[in-house]
Amino acid sequence: MLHLDLTLLLALVLGSGLGAAFPQDTLKKSCSLSKYQFLVPHELKAVQKMKEQFEDIMLLSDRKCNTRLFRRKWRIAELSVPDRMVLVEAELDLAIAMLGLPAAPRFAETRQQPLAFLTQAREDLRGCMATEAPLHQPSGKLRHWLQKLQTAKKTENPGCLEASAILHLFQVLNDLRCTALREQCT
DSSP: OHHHHHHHHHHHHHHHHHHHHSOHHHHHTOOOOGGGSSOOHHHHHHHHHHHHHHHHHHHHSOOOOOOOTTOOSSOGGGSOHHHHHHHHHHHHHHHHHHHTSOOOHHHHHHTHHHHHHHHHHHHHHHHHHHHHOTTOOOOHHHHHHHHHHHHHHHHSOHHHHHHHHHHTHHHHHHHHHHHHHGGGOO
């Protein structure tokens, strides 16, 4: 019995000593976006359902939009991994902001799961950016797109920005997947 108590006491002392040697924050700061390489089907279905519901709402509205924010002359695979992270963070910021706008109760309920998923993805991405590329300066083509995004936020009708962000969510998810694949994305 005394031997068991000593063993337990020794394990506790060693465990707390190792905890001090490897602080919790250090262990948490590893970057893993691998869960976004292949998105879970129920998350994709939730995004698809929300997109379809939004398309139905759009048919009933009189929005006349010509936002070409998500049309680019380059592919995400052409960017460096840190550039991809910056791009996807900006896309997720826009999508999350647009999904946070006031909406009809039915759509507000439908968007909750995709909104939670996108918010978690953005937080995971930010964690990676903080550890892997905290001082990264975007390339010229990305900087141009980011400037286009800022201009659109200032000049576009909020309804058109919302439509553009929601209707292009699968492009954002593909960009997230490419970022998670890192150098394997071609």
